[in-house]
Amino acid sequence: MEKEGCKNSQFGWNREYLVPLGMRVFLFICKGAISLSTNLKTKNQEEILRHTTAHIMAQAVLRLWPDTKIAIGPVIKNGFYYDFDLEHRFTPEDLQLIEAEMEKIIAEKQPIIRQEITNRDAVEMFARQNQDYKLELLEELEEGEEKISVYRQGEFVDLCRGPHLENTGQVRHFKLQNIAGAYWRGDPRRPMLQRIYGTAFLSKKDLKAHLRRLEEAAKRDHRLLGRELDLFSIQEEGPGFPFFHPKGMIIRNELEKFWRQEHRQRGYQEIKTPILLRRDLWHRSGHWDHFRDNMYFSQIDEEDYAIKPMNCPGALLLYKRKLHSYRDFPLRLAEMGLVHRHELSGTLHGLMRVRAFTQDDAHIFILPSQIQDEIGKVIDFVDDVYKVFGFKYHVELSTKPENAIGDDAVWEQATEALQLALETKGLDYALNEGDGAFYGPKIDFHLEDSLERTWQCATIQLDFAMPERFDLIYIDQDDRRQRPVMIHRVLYGALERFIGILIEHYGGAFPTWLAPVQVQLIPIGDDYLPYAEKVAASLSAQDLRVEIDRRAEKMGKKIREAQLQQIPYMLIVGGREEEKGQVAVRHRREGDLGVLSLAEFTAKIKEEVDLKKY
């Protein structure tokens, strides 16, 4: 590796950034630097590139606003960010300014030098620069690491593990994307910093492709499509409380229909529990202590009530209405339960994050000996359902949170049971420490949407605590009273969020079984309206959703609008079709499919609907 630049740079440093006397500087310079020519995997190369770009961005910001305190600047999926603390508030125009300054730093081809210094020397150096956040980071490093590494490029130096590129000139294709607030160390009690997000790629082509992908994803935004396709809306009068329009209801109802079929086949019974229940129930369940901040309350006849944020207490009351035998188990009670949660206003997001939503819940009461088997069945159920939609997902196991009920031994037992079930199924999973529900550990299924964000949808929670609190019992084979175990689970998660994800997943082009309008009839002129009516009636009789475009518009316009509405099939009917009892079929993706008899078309689309093809 060529080190020429490094030599020069020794003299290029700004005085105040000079290493304190006596500090042991290891100038094996580019040792921690990585040349782009090395045959590292592209992903690692991209990460290194992005990390270096983050440093260049911080350097540029410091040049433009010298009083800036820099916090941290890690690589994230598809990019990087850096957090800054400064008086000036960044504007979108500033991003261009910063980019221009970055271009200068890149043109300077500054060598990037790794140095290993003692913590004390680092403290001295960052103290001189008033980099308080770095000092805080150093305090935490103090214990473990004697030597810490810093990376230097020109006048800029940052506490960093590396690795980095050899010099700033190797960064070519980058873009600063947006500005946002972020708490220091993610802690709401700490100062709010200004975060700049950006990305960088090895080639111009990759960068362009990535930016194009983002644009494409933005076009699929369910909030946009929800309006364009007239599926739902959220009015100013009810932030976080979505309205479902007639077309959105069709999707919702189809999802529920599918859900009910599947549950019936798997031995679930459906229930419905009230939305409002007395407040003392919520004390008993632990929600008052652990979930109060997210709950809505009300008064009826001077009694305090709570609007349910979860369905479990209702299901528990239903369980307790009679004595159960071990022979009843697994007792599977499913509920499309409408819950309300007071989410922070800033977190609301279309259908993805709302304040009222319908969980496709179920509470399964089992013997302790049935845990493995039943959890396995639920895992299979989730997989079967997601397959129908063609979703990618990953699984996480969440363990005991700080804010929990029940003792440690029980938690351990429950967590191990879930772990075992996952391993039995051979599923890879990530461990999510401390992220369980307050009453039990859980397995979460995360779906990936078009922007590569992940959303928690299905979750399976094992609960020993609620049965205890509600003193649930069953009678075992020896006529003794025993405590059942309870599983809480959802598949879609929340219908609202799931629909939001579906909208983005399909880009509005719903598979025919879900499409609000499955067939759009397009008569070429008024003369053929009667025939169109006849065709429509025939299809409707087959339980298909048909609309006729009766407007006095030209065919081209009717087709265009049906295309924009992403209607799966357009049937163009004129004199030629009427004569032979046929329809001219156009598919939204495949275009003109030619002429079919009405019977042929009906059979084709029926099959597509029945098989839930997508």
Place this chain on the structure above:
RNA sequence: GCUGGCGUGGCUCAGUUGGCAGAGCGGUUGAUUCGUAAUCAACAGGCCGGGGGUUCGAGUCCCCCCGCCAGCUCCA
């Protein structure tokens, strides 16, 4: 909730230094009856998010509130 940005017909957006609220799309009506992604014309449509203030005069300037957007935190 926090930080920053933004609110003008249904939608996308114009609107000089404060001086008569506009366009395109959509809608309605009329004409047109058409063969695989936009026919023509006319008309209607706005408490410029809400409330205070400054001013002879506020869409425009100031303050408060509400909502939305990007994130943070939190979550189905």
